[in-house]
Amino acid sequence: GDCPDSLRDNRVLSLDMAAVIAGTKYRGQFEERLKAVMNEIAQNKQVILFIDELHTLVGAGAAEGAIDASNMLKPALARGELQCVGASTLNEYRKYIEKDGALERRFQTVVVEPPSIDETVQILHGLRKKYEDHHRVNIPDETLVAAAKLSERYITDRFLPDKAIDVIDEAGARARLAAQVPPAEVAELKEQLEAINTEKEAAVRDQNFERAASLRDNERDLQAQIRRKQEDWEQRRQSHRPTLGEEEIAFIVSRWTGIPVMRLQEAETSRLLRMEDELHRSVVGQDEAIKALARSIRRSRAGLKDPRRPIGSFIFSGPTGVGKTELARSLAKFLFADTSALIRVDMSEYMEKFSVSRLIGAPPGYVGYEDSGTLTKAVRRKPYSVVLLDEIEKAHPDVFNILLQVLDEGHLTDNYGRVIDFKNTVVIMTSNVGAKDITRGKSLGFAGNDSRGDFERISEKVKEEMGRVFNPEFLNRLDDVIVFHPLGKEHIAKIASILFADVQKRLAEEEITIKLSEAATAFLVDHGHDEHYGARPLKRAIQRYIEDPLSEKILLGEFSKGDEIEVEVSTTEKEKLEFRVLSPAPQA
Template sequence: MTKKEEDFNYKIDLDLMRQGAETLRNDDGFSFPDEDEDGLFADNDDDDDVRDNASKNTSSANRRQVNTKKKSKTPIIDHFSHDLTQAASEGKLDPVVGRSKEIERVIEILGRRKKNNPILIGEPGVGKSAIVEGLAQLIDKQQVSGLLFNKRVVELDMTAMVAGTKFRGQFEDRIKGLIRELEESPDIIVFIDEIHTIVGAGNAQGSMDAANILKPALARGVIQCIGATTLNEYRNSIEKDGALERRFQKVIVEPTTAEETLQILNNVKERYEEHHHVVYSDDALQACVKLADRYVTDRFFPDKAIDIIDEVGSHIHHSHSSVPQPILDLQEDIVKVKGCKQKAVANQNFELAASYRDQQAQMENRLESMKLMWERGEGEEVLPVDEIDVAQVVSRMTGVPVERMEEAESSRLRKMGATLKSAVIAQDKAIDTMVKAIQRNRVGLKEPNHPIGAFMFLGPTGVGKTYLAKKLAEQMFGSADALIRVDMSEYSESFNTSRLVGAPPGYVGYEEGGQLTEKVRRKPYSIVLLDEIEKANDKVFNLLLQVLDEGRLTDGNGRLIDFRNTVIIMTSNAGTRQLKEFGRGVGFNAGSAHGNLLDEKDKEYARSIIQKSLSKQFSPEFLNRLDEIITFDQLDLDAIKQIIDIELKSLFKRVEDMGYHIRITDKAKEFVAVKGYDVQFGARPLKRAIQTYIEDGVCELLLGDSLTAGETIVIGKNPNKDELTFTPQS
């Protein structure tokens, strides 16, 4: 290679390096010298013919383009941050309501001589970032003290600061450049959302993280910083570093009240109405606050209420948003014209094809303009949003049936007793006791931090304790799936107790959550059925004391589980064995072989035996926290006959779905009741009797050839034999 060729390659490489340096300086915020002081890019050969003309022209054009740009005093801040003050002046920020105290506290901290760096601490969704936006709006309107006049509030993007720093020292160079620009621009206040991310940010082996680089500048007071983080992240990241914590002044941000949240919704609704092309009624906004407060328990005001009005607006807009008919008609016409054009081309009639082409072009232009108008919402009908729409959206968000939200609470409570009595037979006294306790609690007479109700159901097997819990779940929460059933016999040993709330850190299953707490966290509106509570270990009762008293329980992950919207039902057979030893049943009609009712003396004796047994098995502080201890009466033969009607409804429906009708006589019903009645086991043998005496006979008739579609199956009692008859009738 000749010397001339070597010089040519050398100068081409220098030219590429110059272009790369200029790109990095202007795009990535790196600082390079404006002039080539060291002569790194100097040309040592005056022979311009050696240089390639194309490369020279490209390089000079790039240099001219860079030189024409207006140089900023803060290129790193401009590149890695968002100016909130400018956004406020352009009207891009939502109005901030109900946070005047917090904003005033932030302004006071910013006005301090030293340690003038506020940090906003609060739960997710309480409005920490909104407070900074409110500060930016006040600065823009100059409604602050003179110290903050002409200040700029910029939000720093820490993710962008870290991104692209491939080599050691690049991240540190960016942070130092940021600090240098902030020192040279005292009018800038930097806001770092999720400020806990600076701890460890950019920390590679042998290097420093962003927090340690920022500490000296924060201590000297040469830069001002506003941070925002959650309580947990502050405790885990900031609080552990005492040197970093002392450089910030805490501002605790509490969730807004229902009244403040409603005021916030009234102030921001215009933005959402404009976006979704809807109009919110006052009742809809009140429903957003009320339903969010009651049904969305794992999030905080005002965020959860704003999410509801946003989602209900989107739901209404999209449910009524369909392509206008003129656009559909025009699209069909374009398809027809295309077909005619292709047919003309196939027939080599190019003049006609050209006319179709022009017609198609005109129609497509008109279609584009119509689509543009439709997408912009021009001429679109503004749709109303009412409280029913809000209830439907909250129902989808929480899983609570919409009917329960729309129906008035007082109306549902009034109907509860009659509805349960029609489903649960012969337990009217138990139902009345439970319903009265729930009514007292729901109308507001109970302590606000207690569960809706806490009951202990006593009685022998098969009398309807679990069945009543299922029906209560349907009545209160709309579905039997709202019943959370926990078999307490699985927690008879002390080492199994932790499974209820989840294993502690370091143990197997720590991340899985507790079998009770995780279910309640996912279904906060539910019936919690603790079956056979007397078999649980004593440590379980210590956990339940907190639930019954404060309505909350902390799981293994440190999360606070809310039990205030649950009904806690415990079942027990306490006293049953003691009464049997004296030849009596629990409550409960065992003194009569024919199922006659006990007199008041026998009932009083049974209650005394039960109370003595309860006192031995459960501590007084546990029993005192229960709303009611409810004793279930044993079922008599009349009750079994009524239960038959309920059990046969589902069987008859299945038969009718197959295309047949079915009817049973009173004598046949009494026959099944006698066969399915057992003093000791209650109603459980009845289902087996129905399977044996009714379902088997119906199955045999359906498999035979004597039954045709539409006929009625008549179930009767054979007078000569101890069996039922199944006769088809047209």
């Protein structure tokens, strides 16, 4: 190949330091073994010594009055008698070898960078035959490409080609185990055989020997059938190897990362194009906010942004109860198919200067150094998530300096020196800056007609106020500042339908059907609308007027499974809803 003539025909021998040290009880035994190895190599010039985990040389074999392996190798390395290649990680190299300057200068450091995706595919081509024979599967070219691309995109805490090889290995093992499961018909025949055997033993105990003889013949027939079917299955299994497809690779990657398989396989473009429709199902009255959010996410996914930065970074500004947190939760469900992919941090807990260490972990020498930071630990466990920083304006200014690195470089370094990757997160910060002005509307020119032009002027003035609260370098790193509308009665009515649907879903588990009349809906809207508190009073109204009395009636036995209930406004009592059974459950 490309091997130089000076290195051609050289042998590469690996030195196992553990085997050299093992069993050396007395002083001088280790030195004698290592000296013998060195003499053997010095006599044969065409040997290159490879030492894996090179840092283990430092201190190996050292005892009181003895020298360690690194000091024994130094003279031979200096004289050029020993051609040696060592492998070590950067952390262990700095920790052990850099401290020994005499050992470090005898080696030429070569930093091996991870290969690219194309180079990884070439490596996988070379390893394909080995894994095909081991797992008895066929691995087509497109599967190798999928393993390299999916592992590089979704598995962020490991390097190529290691993670791609592991994905291929685990997918092959899974396919092999699936192929080893015998057919269902064989399992059925074995169950029949066990039943016949039990019946035959019972016939023998009852001295019904004719019945026992008949069952014995049936038993032999079943055993012959099982034997034939197993032989056929074994022949098919030996002759036919399952093919490892991209679906198996996606399944393994999704199991490692927690992203559902369909999210890896589904065309991302089609999902992103229907993003507004999905978010509108749970968030009402915030069309501009949803559109701005969707535009920014699409720009990021289309490759028009720096890939090192997070998927998106936003400030949500608006009054309380208008859907800021709900939109973040809905976004987590849409992007990652999991509402638990929302990492929520209350920034009012980080108002003091020292509280910065709670986010990323305490430095060495301080109390709590062994504990990871709140934010870094959560993102390390769920690298695909929506990070919600609630009430960001309450945080200490030093916290913003930490966030600058996240927004610009897409990573943080925790107290253990681990780089935590934020490039697959969406960072959302909520703020109440300008919220009173949005609700009041007077000081910002909002005259009661919620027209597009009026709200755009309001948004601009809220952003101006944010410019006075936050530093320009912080706001400049955000994708967008999104201002939320105050909710009107028409929005509260839509939210009431969404919240009541949750009540219907819970009652459906008890096999009870419930529906809300128009008058009852209007009653809930009247009692659940407050321009200062958004939709939160509506939740309390549904709990007070529907859930509480309904639970009492169910416990008292007034409603049972199969009942169809209608909720109406009470005609006899004010401020109350009444429940009427339309079609009671049939009596047993």
